[in-house]
Amino acid sequence: xxxxxxxxxxxxxxxxxxxxxxxxxxxxxxxxxxxxxxxxxxxxxxxxxxxxxxxxxxxxxxxxxxxxxxxxxxxxxxxxxxxxxxxxxxxxxxxxxxxxxxxxxxxxxxxxxxxxxxxxxxxxxxxxxxxxxxxxxxxxxxxxxxxxxxxxxxxxxxxxxxxxxxxxxxxxxxxxxxxxxxxxxxxxxxxxxxxxxxxxxxxxxxxxxxxxxxxxxxxxxxxxxxxxxxxxxxxxxxxxxxxxxxxxxxxxxxxxxxxxxxxxxxxxxxxxxxxxxxxxxxxxxxxxxxxxxxxxxxxx
Amino acid sequence: xxxxxxxxxxxxxxxxxxxxxxxxxxxxxxxxxxxxxxxxxxxxxxxxxxxxxxxxxxxxxxxxxxxxxxxxxxxxxxxxxxxxxxxxxxxxxxxxxxxxxxxxxxxxxxxxxxxxxxxxxxxxxxxxxxxxxxxxxxxxxxxxxxxxxxxxxxxxxxxxxxxxxxxxxxxxxxxxxxxxxxxxxxxxxxxxxxxxxxxxxxxxxxxxxxxxxxxxxxxxxxxxxxxxxxxxxxxxxxxxxxxxxxxxxxxxxxxxx
Numbered sequence: 001x002x003x004x005x006x007x008x009x010x011x012x013x014x015x016x017x018x019x020x021x022x023x024x025x026x027x028x029x030x031x032x033x034x035x036x037x038x039x040x041x042x043x044x045x046x047x048x049x050x051x052x053x054x055x056x057x058x059x060x061x062x063x064x065x066x067x068x069x070x071x072x073x074x075x076x077x078x079x080x081x082x083x084x085x086x087x088x089x090x091x092x093x094x095x096x097x098x099x100x101x102x103x104x105x106x107x108x109x110x111x112x113x114x115x116x117x118x119x120x121x122x123x124x125x126x127x128x129x130x131x132x133x134x135x136x137x138x139x140x141x142x143x144x145x146x147x148x149x150x151x152x153x154x155x156x157x158x159x160x161x162x163x164x165x166x167x168x169x170x171x172x173x174x175x176x177x178x179x180x181x182x183x184x185x186x187x188x189x190x191x192x193x194x195x196x197x198x199x200x201x202x203x204x205x206x207x208x209x210x211x212x213x214x215x216x217x218x219x220x221x222x223x224x225x226x227x228x229x230x231x232x233x234x235x236x237x238x239x240x241x242x243x244x245x246x247x248x249x250x251x252x253x254x255x256x257x258x259x260x261x262x263x264x265x266x267x268x269x270x271x272x273x274x275x276x277x278x279x280x281x282x283x284x285x286x287x288x289x290x291x292x293x294x295x296x297x298x299x300x
Numbered sequence: 301x302x303x304x305x306x307x308x309x310x311x312x313x314x315x316x317x318x319x320x321x322x323x324x325x326x327x328x329x330x331x332x333x334x335x336x337x338x339x340x341x342x343x344x345x346x347x348x349x350x351x352x353x354x355x356x357x358x359x360x361x362x363x364x365x366x367x368x369x370x371x372x373x374x375x376x377x378x379x380x381x382x383x384x385x386x387x388x389x390x391x392x393x394x395x396x397x398x399x400x401x402x403x404x405x406x407x408x409x410x411x412x413x414x415x416x417x418x419x420x421x422x423x424x425x426x427x428x429x430x431x432x433x434x435x436x437x438x439x440x441x442x443x444x445x446x447x448x449x450x451x452x453x454x455x456x457x458x459x460x461x462x463x464x465x466x467x468x469x470x471x472x473x474x475x476x477x478x479x480x481x482x483x484x485x486x487x488x489x490x491x492x493x494x495x496x497x498x499x500x501x502x503x504x505x506x507x508x509x510x511x512x513x514x515x516x517x518x519x520x521x522x523x524x525x526x527x528x529x530x531x532x533x534x535x536x537x538x539x540x541x542x543x544x545x546x547x548x549x550x551x552x553x554x555x556x557x
Contacts, residue, residue, distance in 0.1 A: 111364075112364050183399075183401060185397045185399065185401045186401050186403065188359060188362075188395075188397070189395070189397065189401050189403075189463065189466070189467075190403075190413075191359070191362065191390065192357060192359065192390055192393075192394060192395040192467070193390065193391070193394075193413065193414035193417060193466070193467070193469075193470055194387050194388065194389075194390040194391035194414065194417060194418065194470060195387070195414070195417045196387055196417075199417055203413070203417075204403055207404065207405075208403070208404045
C-alpha cells in the first residue's frame, strides 16, 4: 500500500530556519554594500583630479614636489609613495628574520615552555596602541639614532624600526601556526635519516613552510603600509623623497592624516589626498591578492 | 618468554621499558631480531608496539616526558646508553611511517636528501644512490623519467615506496616499518609486501602491523604485545597455527582486540 507523501506542513523549525537564513543573508548583503560603496567613494574622490585634468597622472605619480598651497600648486606624491614603500620594506626586512626565529624557537627548539612564554608576549605586543609605539619610538629610538648617526634622528630609519616592532607579532604568529601545522612525521623522517635538528629546520621545515611564512610577512607588510600614527610621530613629515635613512620623510598615511583637516571637501588638495587614499587601498588589495596566491601555492 | 634472550643476536633488546611520565607504556621487553628476517609486532591498539618500535632508533627521545630504561644491543654496543651518537645511529636504522610522508621536494631530492646530509656532494655518486635506492624499492621503472617531478604527484603506494627508498638511501642495516601498508590500497599493499620480502635478503626488518594476514604472509617471527608486555614470541608459523598462549590465539582469531 503506497501513500503519497503529504505536502510537508510548515512547522516551527522551518520558520526558524527561514528567519535565520534571511537574517544572515541580510547581514552579508549589508557588508557587501558597505564595502562596495566605500571603494566607490574613495575611487570617485581619488580619481576626480585626474578626470577634471587639474592634476595629471604623471605629475601625481612622478612629481617630487608637493606644494598644494603655493601660488602655482603642484601635487607630486612620489615622496610619500616612496616613503611608504621604503619604511614598509625596511620594516619587513628587520622584522622577518626576528619573527621567523621567534616562531622556530617556540615551535621547534623549546616547544615545552617556548610557546607558553612567547605567546602571551606576542599577544601583548599586538595589543599595544600605535600611539604608544610612536611615543616610545619618539623618546627612545629617535634620540638613539640622533646620537649614533648623522641627522635629527627622525626619519625613515626610525619609522621602519617602530614599524618592525609593530609587525613582529603578525609575522610571528602566522609563522608559528604554519610551523605547528606541519605533519609531525615529516620532521621525524628527516631525523630518522640521521639529520641534525639544524639540518631538519633549514632543509625540511623552512622550505616546506616557506609560502605560509611569506603569507605572514605580506600580512605584516600590509599592516606596516597602512599604519599612520606611529610612523607619523617619528618620521618627520618632510615632503621630500628620502635620500638618506636618517632624513625626515613622509608616508602616504602620515600626509593624509596631517593634511585632511586643513582642506575643504572637493578642493584639488583634498582630492589629491583622496588619490593617495586610493593608492593605499589598492596596495592593500594587492597585498591580499599576494597572500591568496601564496596560500594557493601552499596547498600544492 | 624463554626463547627471547636465549641466543644473543647482534641486534636485540634487553629489558627495555619505556615510560611516558610515570606511565609504563612498554614493560621490560627482551626481543631478538635476527639477520635477514622480518619480525612482526602485533597486538591491539595502545599495546605499546609502536612505542617499542620507535624506541629502537631513539625516536622517542624527541617526545618530552618519555624515558627509556634497559638496553638495545647492536653489535655488542648498547645504543640506549647515554652518550650514543643518535645521529649516527639513525643512519644504521631506517624508519618508515604509516602515512607516506615524502618531503615537499622532487623525487630525486627526496632520495638524495639523506646522503647529502652525510656529506656526499658528488653528483655522479648521488645519481647512483638515487637509482639504486629506487631500484631496491621497486620504484625505479615507474619514476625514472620524471625524477625532477614533485614527490607529491605520486600515488599513495608510490609515495610509500619512495619513503622506503629514502630510508634505504643511507644504507641502513635495520629497517623499522610502522604499519607501512595500512593507508594503501590492496594492490599497493601487495607491492610493499613483496618489497619487504625482497629487502629482508639484505637487512633485518621490524614491522608493526594490524593486519594478521599480512603478519602471517611476510614475517618470520611474530611478537604479540598486550598492555605493554610481551605475551608471546615465536616463529610466525607457530604463532599462527598453534600459539602457546590462550590470549594470543584469541587475538589472532579476531575474537578480541
